[in-house]
Amino acid sequence: MRFSCFQKLFGYLPYSLGALTFGIAIAEARPARAFGFIFDPPSVTHQIGYFGRGGHYSIDVGINSSSLFATDMIAATQNVVNTWNELIPTIGNLSLNEIPRNAFDFESILLHEVGHSLGLGHPNLASESGTSGARQNYTKASPGANGTYDLNPGADGIIGSGDDLRGDDENGHFFRIADNDPFATDLGTVDSTTYSRDISLLPVGDNYSANGDRDVGAALGYANTESVMQQGAFSGEIQRSLSADDVAGILYSRTGIDEIAGTDDDYTFELNFVGLTDAADILVGFDNSKTGFAASQNFGFSMGTNNTTGNQHFTIARSNIFFNSNFNWFFSESAVPPVPEPPVEPEPPVVPEPPVEPNPQSVPEPSFLLGLLAVGAGGLFCKRKSS
Numbered sequence: 304m305r306f307s308c309f310q311k312l313f314g315y316l317p318y319s320l321g322a323l324t325f326g327i328a329i330a331e332a333r334p335a336r337a338f339g340f341i342f343d344p345p346s347v348t349h350q351i352g353y354f355g356r357g358g359h360y361s362i363d364v365g366i367n368s369s370s371l372f373a374t375d376m377i378a379a380t381q382n383v384v385n386t387w388n389e390l391i392p393t394i395g396n397l398s399l400n401e402i403p404r405n406a407f408d409f410e411s412i413l414l415h416e417v418g419h420s421l422g423l424g425h426p427n428l429a430s431e432s433g434t435s436g437a438r439q440n441y442t443k444a445s446p447g448a449n450g451t452y453d454l455n456p457g458a459d460g461i462i463g464s465g466d467d468l469r470g471d472d473e474n475g476h477f478f479r480i481a482d483n484d485p486f487a488t489d490l491g492t493v494d495s496t497t498y499s500r501d502i503s504l505l506p507v508g509d510n511y512s513a514n515g516d517r518d519v520g521a522a523l524g525y526a527n528t529e530s531v532m533q534q535g536a537f538s539g540e541i542q543r544s545l546s547a548d549d550v551a552g553i554l555y556s557r558t559g560i561d562e563i564a565g566t567d568d569d570y571t572f573e574l575n576f577v578g579l580t581d582a583a584d585i586l587v588g589f590d591n592s593k594t595g596f597a598a599s600q601n602f603g604f605s606m607g608t609n610n611t612t613g614n615q616h617f618t619i620a621r622s623n624i625f626f627n628s629n630f631n632w633f634f635s636e637s638a639v640p641p642v643p644e645p646p647v648e649p650e651p652p653v654v655p656e657p658p659v660e661p662n663p664q665s666v667p668e669p670s671f672l673l674g675l676l677a678v679g680a681g682g683l684f685c686k687r688k689s690s
Contacts, residue, residue, distance in 0.1 A: 338485075338515075338532065338552030339424040339443045339476045341601060342617045345500060348422030348603065349556050349618040350572045351584045355606060357559065360572040364417070365580035367588030371628050373579055379410035380587060381638040382543065383417050384574040389641060390554070392488040392547035397517060397527040397540060404539035406633040411542045412597050413587065413624070417574075418532050419599035420585045420622035423552045426476050426485070426514040427463060428452070429534035437462055439534065442514040447471025463516040465509035474500050477555060478512040485515045485548040486525040493554035495562035495612050515548040536596070538631075560616050562609055585622045593625035600625070 340348040352360030364384050366376050402408050428434050428441045434452065440462045441454050453470025456462045465483045477498045478485070483506050491497065502511060513519055515530025530548040559568030577583055593600070600623045606616035626632070 338530075338548050338555065339426055340422050340552070340556070340617075341419055341424040342603070342615070343445070343475075345475070345613050346615040346617060347556055347562065347609075348424075349559075349606070349616065350421050351619050351621065352572065353559075353570055353618050355560055355568060357567050357570050360570060361575050362572055362585065363577045363583040364574050364585045365577040365583030365587070367586055368579035368581055370588030370590070372589055372632070372634070375632075375634040376409065376413075376587060377578070378638045379413055379635040381576050382410055382635060383413045384576045385639065385641040386414060386544060387417060387421065387553075388574050390550045391545065392490060392550045393528075393544040394486065394488065394525050394546075395527045396531070396544045396546060397529055397542050399540055401541050402539060402633040403631070406631045407536060407538050408541045408543075409626070409632045410635045411540070412536055412626070414543060414545075415531050415536070416597055416599040416624045417585065418549060420601060420619070420624060421553060422556055422617075422619055423532050423549065425534045426530050426532055426548060427516060427534055440514075440516050440518075441467065441469070442512050443475040444469060444472040445475060447473055457510060459522065461518055461522050463514040463519045464522060465505070465511060465513040467511040469511045474502050474512050476500065476512045476514055477552070478505070479551070480504050480506075482506055483509045483513050484523060485513055485530065485551075486520050486523060486528055486546060488547045490547060490551055490554065492564050493551050494558045494564040498551065498555055515546055560606060560609060562612055562614065585624065587624045588626070589628045590625045591627050591629065593623075594627050596627050596630065598625045599623075 340346050342348055350360065351362045364380065366373050366380055370376075424443070425431070426443055428439050428443055430439055432439065432452065434441075434454075438452075438454055441452070442463055444452065446452055448471055453468070453472050454462075455468035455470075457464065457466035457468050459466050477500055479487070480497055480499055500512070505512070513523075515533050517527070517529040517533075520526070520528040528546060529542065530546045531542060531544075532549055532552070554564075555562070557570055557572070558564045559566065559570060561568055574585075580586070601619050602621050603617045603619040606618055608615050
């Protein structure tokens with residue numbers, strides 16, 4: 304059984320508070336199932352706390368203490384916090400037969416919803432587009448001048464791949480300029496010089512931005528891999544680690560309003576699990592009046608527009624994540640400790656300069672000995688590895 308998200312935009316004005324809610328609608332089941340942001344493209348959404356200045360921000364994540372299953376949610380929520388903090392791109396992040404076939408994995412669904420709470424949208428058209436069935440798996444876009452979506456899977460017949468023929472649809476999904484590969488984990492620098500929505504910058508031979516659907520991944524050689532933010536949830540399946548596309552979306556947002564890495568408005572953030580509470584930046588709980596399955600409700604405000612890229616910038620002010628209790632939820636029983644930071648190698652010892660010979664008449668032939676010492680010192684310093 305599969306369930307898929309839809310989004311409803313309540314509306315927003317420049318520099319004013321707006322709300323965006325992602326929910327779930329029932330979709331037809333099927334045997335199996337690059338990044339964008341939650342506000343309508345062209346846009347970039349920033350995490351809670353960012354106001355255009357560089358720095359490090361702490362975002363509290365809590366569980367509504369009065370919610371059903373409050374204590375059952377603790378381990379999964381801790382794991383999701385760690386996963387988003389670590390930002391490790393993985394391959395093969397889909398797995399079957401680890402939970403009951405009729406159960407939905409709470410941790411996997413929460414990982415997706417927290418992605419919305421951090422500003423990431425669906426890479427695919429999804430149900431908010433008004434399309435249905437497999438058509439929802441085409442890459443995120445807006446209709447062009449003809450007022451309708453142009454949907455053709457191209458020669459490979461795979462929806463969402465780089466050879467799709469999309470007519471005048473306006474691409475809303477950021478792709479890696481070098482290769483249009485949403486699964487490659489060698490991310491390198493992620494900013495507006497390496498990622499774009501402009502399809503004129505696609506690699507030769509590609510027609511459209513490829514998205515993180517599992518079928519696209521399989522065609523590119525990445526088995527059992529899908530973007531966490533790709534819309535859809537399947538019973539009996541777990542997806543508890545991020546894809547390259549998910550990580551790239553966060554890294555891009557952290558380049559700030561100028562969308563260039565390494566400048567003064569870059570920032571970082573860390574999620575902080577605060578346990579059972581009635582108030583947090585991101586508050587998780589069960590509330591059947593808010594959703595038919597799972598939803599992320601986000602309130603944010605405009606930060607203006609980048610005149611070079613044309614992207615509008617928004618910052619989330621607060622977020623609520625809701626689940627519906629009328630499903631068979633599988634809760635993780637234990638929290639996985641975060642991946643430790645790699646140890647920092649100690650600085651190599653400083654090799655002293657050789658003493659200067661006091662008698663200039665006894666200075667040896669050109670400094671063969673000094674050359675050996677210099678090579679030795681260089682060898683010591685070269686042992687240090689960058690982490």
